[in-house]
Amino acid sequence: MTHARNAVVTPGSDDSRTQGALGDATVSTDNARAAAEDSLEDYAFRYVPRTFRRWSAASVGATALGSIAFLADFSIGASIGIDHGTANAVLGILFASIIIVIVGVPVAYYAARYNLDLDLIARGSGFGYYGSILTTVVFAGFTCIFFALEGAIMAQGLQVATKLPLWLGYLLSTLVVIPIVIYGMRALERLQVWTTPLWLALALLPLLWIVVSDPEAVRAFTSFTGDSDGSVSFGAVVSSAAVCFALTPQLAEQIDYIRAMPPRTPSNVRSWWTSFAFAGPGWVIFSGTKQVIGVFLAVYLLVKVEPALGHQATQPVKQFVMMYQTLLPDWLAIVLALVLIVVAQVKINVTNAYSGSLAWSNVFTRVAKHYPGRTIFVLVNLVIAYVLMMLDVFTLISFVLSLYANVVMAWLVTIATDIAINKWVLRISPRFPEFRRGMLHDWNPVGLVSVGLASVLSLLAFAGVFGASVKPFSVLIAIGVGVVTTPAMALATRGRYYLRRRSDGIDSPRFDDHGNPSGERLRCHVTGYTFERPDMLASAERGPHGEVQYVSSLALTLDDRDHYVLPPEVTGPPRRAAARQRET
Numbered sequence: 001m002t003h004a005r006n007a008v009v010t011p012g013s014d015d016s017r018t019q020g021a022l023g024d025a026t027v028s029t030d031n032a033r034a035a036a037e038d039s040l041e042d043y044a045f046r047y048v049p050r051t052f053r054r055w056s057a058a059s060v061g062a063t064a065l066g067s068i069a070f071l072a073d074f075s076i077g078a079s080i081g082i083d084h085g086t087a088n089a090v091l092g093i094l095f096a097s098i099i100i101v102i103v104g105v106p107v108a109y110y111a112a113r114y115n116l117d118l119d120l121i122a123r124g125s126g127f128g129y130y131g132s133i134l135t136t137v138v139f140a141g142f143t144c145i146f147f148a149l150e151g152a153i154m155a156q157g158l159q160v161a162t163k164l165p166l167w168l169g170y171l172l173s174t175l176v177v178i179p180i181v182i183y184g185m186r187a188l189e190r191l192q193v194w195t196t197p198l199w200l201a202l203a204l205l206p207l208l209w210i211v212v213s214d215p216e217a218v219r220a221f222t223s224f225t226g227d228s229d230g231s232v233s234f235g236a237v238v239s240s241a242a243v244c245f246a247l248t249p250q251l252a253e254q255i256d257y258i259r260a261m262p263p264r265t266p267s268n269v270r271s272w273w274t275s276f277a278f279a280g281p282g283w284v285i286f287s288g289t290k291q292v293i294g295v296f297l298a299v300y301l302l303v304k305v306e307p308a309l310g311h312q313a314t315q316p317v318k319q320f321v322m323m324y325q326t327l328l329p330d331w332l333a334i335v336l337a338l339v340l341i342v343v344a345q346v347k348i349n350v351t352n353a354y355s356g357s358l359a360w361s362n363v364f365t366r367v368a369k370h371y372p373g374r375t376i377f378v379l380v381n382l383v384i385a386y387v388l389m390m391l392d393v394f395t396l397i398s399f400v401l402s403l404y405a406n407v408v409m410a411w412l413v414t415i416a417t418d419i420a421i422n423k424w425v426l427r428i429s430p431r432f433p434e435f436r437r438g439m440l441h442d443w444n445p446v447g448l449v450s451v452g453l454a455s456v457l458s459l460l461a462f463a464g465v466f467g468a469s470v471k472p473f474s475v476l477i478a479i480g481v482g483v484v485t486t487p488a489m490a491l492a493t494r495g496r497y498y499l500r501r502r503s504d505g506i507d508s509p510r511f512d513d514h515g516n517p518s519g520e521r522l523r524c525h526v527t528g529y530t531f532e533r534p535d536m537l538a539s540a541e542r543g544p545h546g547e548v549q550y551v552s553s554l555a556l557t558l559d560d561r562d563h564y565v566l567p568p569e570v571t572g573p574p575r576r577a578a579a580r581q582r583e584t
Contacts, residue, residue, distance in 0.1 A: 046553050047435070048115040048259050049532040050519040057261055057268055061275030064257035066196045068250065068283050070348035071316040071341065072149045072397070076247070077294025078314040079398045080240040082302075085226040088233065089295050092240025097288040099241075099479065101281045103412050104251045106419040108280030111255040112272075113264065114433050114517060114534075118252040118415070119362050124434035126418040126447030126486060128497065133366060134448070135411050136359050142249035143356030144381060145404065147174075148388035149397060150345050150352070155389070156317040157341035161334050170389040174382050177350045195343050202340040206323055207293060210300065220303040221296045235472045239402075242475045246401035247287060248408050253355045254283050263516035297323060314397075317341060356381035369560035406462055406478045410454035413482035414447050421487045422446070428495035432510070436537055437556040438565040439504060444497040446489040454481035501569045505538025505548065526555035526564065539564045 043052075055063075081089040110121050118139065122132035155169025164172075210217055228236060258279050264272045278285075297319040301309050305322050312318050320340055324333030360377035364370075393400060422429035434440055458478035461470050470477075510533055512518050518533040525539060531552045539551035541564055551564045559565060 043117075043259075046557075047120070047517065047532070047535045049535065050115075050263060050517065051532070053115065053260050053262050055260060055262065057272040057275040060258060060261050061279040062196070064254050064279035065283065065286065066347055068254075068286050068348070069196070069199045069344045070146070070150050071153050071344050072146065073247075073287050073290035074294035074297060074316045074319060075149075075153070075314050075397060076243055076401065077291030078298035078319070079311075080243055080291075081224065081295030081298050082226045082311060082314065083228070083398070084236040084240050085228045085230060086221055086224040086295055086299065088228065088236035089226075089240050090292055091232065091237045092242075093244055093288045093291045095237060096241035096244035097284045100245070100248050100251070100284045103248065103409075103416045104281030104284070106416050107251065107412065108255060108258065108276065110419060110433050112258045112261040112276045112280060113515075115259050115261070116433055116435060117259055117358065118255050119359065120435035121419075121433055122415050122447070123440055124430060124498065125415050126422070126429065126444055126450065126490070126498075128442050128444035128447075129437050129440040130366065130442045131444055131448050133363050135415070135451070136363050138407055138411050139249050139252050140356050140359035140363070140381070142404070142408070143253070143352045143359065144384040144388060145393065145400065146250075147349050147352040147356070147381070147385035148393050150349050151385060152389050152392075152394035153316050154341055154345035154349075156315060157338050157345075160317055160321060161338040167390065170386060173345060173349070174386045174389075176346060177353050178378065178382070195347055199340065199343050199347065202336060202343070203320075206327055207296075209327065210323065214304070217296075217300050217304055221299045224295075224299045224303070238476060239472045242402045242405050242472070243398055244288075244291065245405035245409050245475050247284075248405075248412055250283060250287065251281070251412065253351050254279060256351070256355045256358065263512075263514065265514050265516075294319070352385075353378055353381055365557055369558050371558065402475075403459075403462060405475050406458035407451075407455045409475055410451045410458060410478040410482050413479050414450040414454070414486050417450075417483050417486040418447065418490070422490045422495075426487060426490060428490045428498075430498055434499065436504070436535075436553045437559075438537055439499060439501050441497050441500050445493060446486060446497065449489050450482055450485040453485055454478045457481055501566060503569065504536075505566055506533070506536060506550065508533060510534050522550045524552035524555055525549040526551055538566060540566050 043049075077089065077093065080092060083089075084092070107118065107121065110116065110125075111118065114121075119132050119136045122135045123129055127135060151170060151173035154173040155164075155166050158164045158169040158172065159166055258276065261272065261276065262268065294314075294316075298313040301313045301319065301322055305326060309318065317337065320337040321333055324337050327333070328336070357374050357377040357380075360380055361371070361374045364372070364377070418429050423431050429446075455478065458474045458481070460466060461474035461477050464471050506522070508518070508520055510518055520533040521530045522533060522536045523530050524536070525541070525543070529552070531554075535553050536550050537553070537556065539549040540562075541549060541551075543549045556564060
């Protein structure tokens with residue numbers, strides 16, 4: 001696969017010199033250029049250009065699906081299976097999966113269609129330019145937590161196989177991803193494609209052999225009651241689903257891949273939709289299947305192998321080592337289990353580290369108006385994850401995920417509701433996603449109030465403030481409040497806080513005849529680089545002869561005195577403005 005850079009002019013050449021008086025500029029031109037160069041394969045805070053997106057839709061989809069090899073699914077399934085029994089656990093997994101697909105469809109579609117990450121989508125979907133920082137921090141926290149959980153699993157595997165101390169295993173599982181992550185999307189694509197077949201063979205072939213050769217294990221699985229009384233109850237189903245809901249931010253990691261989807265055209269429309277469906281919202285089909293397998297493995301160990309194992313049956317290391325040992329010599333079982341665990345952990349944790357570094361660099365750059373380089377934030381993300389491993393976060397997996405799920409669902413349901421309801425039904429929110437500074441208000445109460453209210457009420461319910469009978473339904477409260485509050489706030493504010501301007505000052509269209517972001521290239525007078533049309537605005541600074549100059553969203557991000565930001569416009573009624581926007 002080939003790659004073409006969005007910014008192609010060499011800094012320092014005559015062609016790269018800006019057209020204005022750079023000595024008077026309030027942006028550090030060197031910093032803006034460095035940010036442009038360093039972020040060419042990351043696009044942490046801007047649109048992913050057409051010139052970079054040279055992969056086929058099928059290739060992007062396969063790469064994105066490679067990141068869901070994580071083993072925490074098996075542990076989550078085992079935990080809720082032991083707590084609530086097979087029937088309640090499977091129904092909870094199914095319930096959570098359906099909700100996650102519904103939430104994921106509008107969000108993933110905007111990412112794949114308009115080539116934006118979740119932070120950029122959130123900016124124009126109810127949060128504002130700075131307001132989306134709050135949601136990005138939530139996501140960055142998710143990448144740290146899941147890196148720690150997956151890293152702990154790898155350290156447990158190393159301890160079983162080599163007697164390596166856990167603290168050293170934590171350190172190795174943290175350091176091993178750095179050489180891959182710093183090279184961005186290209187390295188991740190190669191890793192995911194080449195390791196996925198190996199992972200599938202090691203994980204599924206022994207399991208299939210047990211299912212075919214031991215029907216009694218299947219009967220034990222279907223009748224397993226765990227610590228429950230054996231009855232199916234709505235409360236137990238929702239409690240099981242609550243743990244699964246904490247995985248919803250995986251959608252944002254899928255988006256970090258599918259934002260590189262090629263333009264959708266008549267020639268690739270079938271493969272485009274197929275890849276989008278499975279790699280976007282469809283990731284949860286594979287995740288849910290793994291959770292059910294986790295329940296099966298825990299039951300198999302407790303019923304057929306070692307009944308006294310207890311909650312240790314939730315550990316993927318125990319699950320796979322003991323499963324292999326029933327089929328193979330001990331030494332070979334340990335070797336194969338270790339290979340599976342290391343491959344799985346590297347596959348998911350390079351994604352956790354990559355997505356986390358994008359999120360942290362996005363937040364820091366907007367707040368500080370300075371871009372120190374994404375590599376620094378790779379290290380920040382890994383340090384936080386390592387600390388969590390040392391605090392033994394894995395032993396609290398069910399509690400941590402159940403707690404985190406309340407905020408996670410409040411955040412993602414708000415964005416999905418703004419897209420599906422406020423954009424397409426009420427037509428108050430701008431139909432096309434807007435992310436550029438100067439076009440958006442800094443803060444939008446629609447998303448902020450919705451997330452705040454949904455999070456607070458659901459966390460109070462989780463803490464038992466509303467009574468023990470309400471506690472299992474805390475995540476449903478987050479979902480319900482988010483769905484209701486988001487359109488209610490849009491109607492109450494009449495959409496006044498979505499757009500600061502209706503026009504970006506550039507005459508040419510942002511989209512081509514097929515509705516894809518335009519590939520037209522314009523020169524940024526601050527950095528001297530050329531960027532594609534969706535990434536550009538007219539600059540508030542005119543050229544030496546009074547001509548219109550263009551500025552990239554990247555340069556605007558680093559503009560600490562609003563030197564290049566166009567003044568606000570007097571906007572018309574939301575419905576009429578939305579109609580004008582659709583015509584554009």
